[in-house]
Amino acid sequence: MTRRIGHIGACSPLIMAVAALTGLSTVPASAKTATLPEIFPAPASITLGTGAVTLGTSVVLIAAPGVDPETIALVRRILTASGVETIATAQRLPSVLDRPHIILGPDTAAVVRDALDRSQTSADRHAEGYTIVSMPAGRGGVVTLAGHDADGLFHAAQTFRQIAARPFIPALVIHDHPAMPIRGTIEGFYGAPWSMADRTKHLEFLATVKANTYVYSPKDDPYARARWREPYPAATLSALGTLAATARRNHVDFVYAVSPGPSVCFSDPADLQALEHKFDAIRSIGVDSFYVALDDIEYAKWNCDRDKATFGPSGAEAAGIAQSRLLNAVQTQLAKADPKARPLIMVPTEYYDAKETPYKAALRKYLDPRIVVQWTGTDVVPPAISVPDALAATKAFGRKTLLWDNYPVNDYAQTTGRLLMAPYARRQAGLSGELTGILSNPMNQEAPSRVAVTGVAAFAWNDEAYDADRTWHAAARELAGGDERATRALLTFFDTQHMAPTFGSQPWQEQAPRLKATLDRVREAIAGSDDRARSDAIKDLARCADEIANAPDIIRSGTVDPGFAAQSRPWLDAMQRWGRALQLTAAGLAAADDGNTAASRYFADAKRLAAEAAAIPSIPGATRFDGPIKIADGVLDTFVTDAPTLFALPVAAEAAPAK
Structure with missing residues (x-):
């Protein structure tokens, strides 16, 4: 099953059909430069059109007879979350649109079948399949959610949730169904x-x-x-x-x-x-x-x-x-x-x-x-x-x-x-x-x-x-409620928990690949002879350390699902300490690069904080095996340990003997 991505021109039969459906003869002035929305899971087929539908504060919802109350309620919640204040209801489309109309129902329902036929769109006929058609027209537009069965219609609503979160809904046609039952x-x-x-x-x-x-x-x-x-x-x-x-x-x-x-x-x-x-x-x-x-x-x-x-x-x-x-x-x-x-x-x-x-x-x-x-x-x-x-x-x-x-x-x-x-x-x-x-x-x-x-x-x-990676980022955004700062903090945290073990000695996912790449660049720069590159790498390390140290508080701030923060508590505690240890390590490297004798003190404090972080236990009884929390182990701890050996540390001058 491939993801077909196409484009509908302004004068395509589909656009013209929607104009006829709504009593209009021209593409609406609200036509915007549409971009392909990211939808997870990826649809089987999505075709992008010209223009977009802006929901605004008032819409009309047309639900075909027999639609599950849960699906109708979900669509209403989506509309409200998108800023819609008034949701009127109707049984059919008017001849001229004065605002956006949402059509919801099985692909066998008359109002849904009529909308699909007039827009020259066929329905997805697979089990759990659905079709979404979004077309601008008049002072609004028509968004049709057609399910092949009740499950498919519910899935259509979940996709609508994602596209309605944008400032406007692009003109598009989605045919979608699952590959696995x-x-x-x-x-x-x-x-x-x-x-x-x-x-x-x-x-x-x-x-x-x-x-x-x-x-x-x-x-x-x-x-x-x-x-x-x-x-x-x-x-x-x-x-x-x-x-x-x-x-x-x-x-x-x-x-x-x-x-x-x-x-x-x-x-x-x-x-x-x-x-x-x-x-x-x-x-x-x-x-x-x-x-x-x-x-x-x-x-x-x-x-x-x-x-x-x-x-x-x-x-x-x-x-x-x-x-x-x-x-x-x-x-x-x-x-x-x-x-x-x-x-x-x-x-x-x-x-x-x-x-x-x-x-x-x-x-x-x-x-x-x-x-x-x-x-x-x-x-x-x-x-x-x-x-x-x-x-x-x-x-x-x-x-x-x-x-x-x-x-x-x-x-x-x-x-x-x-x-x-x-x-x-x-x-x-x-x-x-x-x-x-x-x-x-x-x-x-x-x-x-x-x-x-x-x-x-x-x-x-x-x-x-x-x-895999785009879906991983989407999972972070969903947990973060769409907040970009919280999303970045979550991805920083995920990186420290990237290692996936097997029953053997070799993991099937490596540990902290993003952090490891940063630390490897620091090692390489320090080993090189370019003073500017070495200084820049240490500054990058300091910014990376700040991200690690600050991520736990961002995750706990309330934007991220509270259950996530509660169940991750000891890991976030340990991550914060490891982040502070890395901040001190970066300070020690910067001091050593400047020939400052404070480098040894920074490294000693980093070692102390690292030991505290490594001793934080998991929540007793939460998992089958209790034990100390691991944060980017084999990567972060190794670097903090090795950092003092990357420079010949300056030694404070001894005081002159008293006379």
Whole structure:
């Protein structure tokens, strides 16, 4: 799927059609020099026209019958945020426009179909697809939001949110739909689960990036794993029901996952019945999508003698057969309870790599083809995923897999003291042809997770047009509420948390690449013989140090999402101290360059502050592994340590002996 970018001339049939639609014969005087808006995720196709629509303070909203109230409410909030004070309503377009008109509805609605036909624009007919046509006319213009289905219309509104944030809406035509049918997150980490408040915020965030799936699967929910046979307490079940309702309002599929693997007896009808009862209870609160997790368990032994008698000695192949039998029965019951229900999702015990094994062969042979299989890539935390990797997984499991991407999750030892906030990268364009979708496993910290999840959602929506760095910057702007100063501060912070580890010794994303480039230039300039270059490099270092030291206060100032600042607290504390240490280091280098004996004092103070920064602990219990906070480790700490050795430090003259 490619992103087609074109231009509509002032005398194009589309412009002329809109003029006819509104009783006008000329292009309006309000025609402005239009520029292509940045939209994330990138649309499948966007064509830029001439002129623009200025919303002003009064618009008319035409909502076709049957539009979701949530979608109408979202469009109203967007208009209000854009400065619109009066939102009138109507059922059809007038012959002459006196102000902007917004048309909202399914592409089958008469008023929407008429607007598309008269503007000579066809509708996007893909699932979750939408079409937006914006054309200036008269003293306003027409903006048509047409969804192929209810989800598509909601996605159209999310795109409208982005283009309406500009001073004016350019004339354009957008045809858009997702490349992958499943896009979102799985709360599948170990350690402290998210709070219900964080989950609510996350579901609202997922809507903004056009994600459509959230899997509830916290490893530390006892009623989903250790005590999975037991019913939820009434209060917890009610809270899950409220969460599911929030998901529906945001057009996100709430998937409930149970993890019976550590204790289940695959051949026992009582355990099958226990699963059915669990799902029946969850169905009663409005959830109709289900998941059985069989990860992180052993298949070298059975949990009951009955399984040994039924399936023979324990082992990989026997486990695959036993799991298939149980899951097939669950799938049958789900389809019986609701023929329209989405297929069951499962994560297998061998959830990574695509090597042929007896276990995978058993799943391929016996598992109901309707059941969706998750796969984490070439490793638990893969450094990259290619189309050939996904093809191999399709062959191994006998179906296209749903990628469980273990990024940016930080529940394993190599992530101790880290937030993982590098761009989502090294996933090959074209994966949409061989995956059913991607679910990101986020961090224990919900708001900081949005940085990477924005990239995951954008890649899953349009992998061919995905730009990792631009999407990364867009995530920062969104967290900063559009404030440029706060955006820059966030990007400075992200750079100090850029390193993405694997289960091995080599990370798949380097640490602090922007800061490292600056520090490398300083080293090179000091090593050179150009006095001016050396002085300029040290001044650049001082400005960089100021950015690092000041970023935490900017992030905490209230512009950035408060949840982000709260969940990042110890990292921001440590970053500020490291920034001050770097300020002192820059002062020491400047003093040394001038032959000033104060250099040693500056370096000593920098060393003291660096030690304080390195000792700041993570929030106890917030993540699976507690430990000291890491800020640009291997880059910033190394430079602060090495700086005193880059010059032959001047020594203060000794006082003359007393006579």
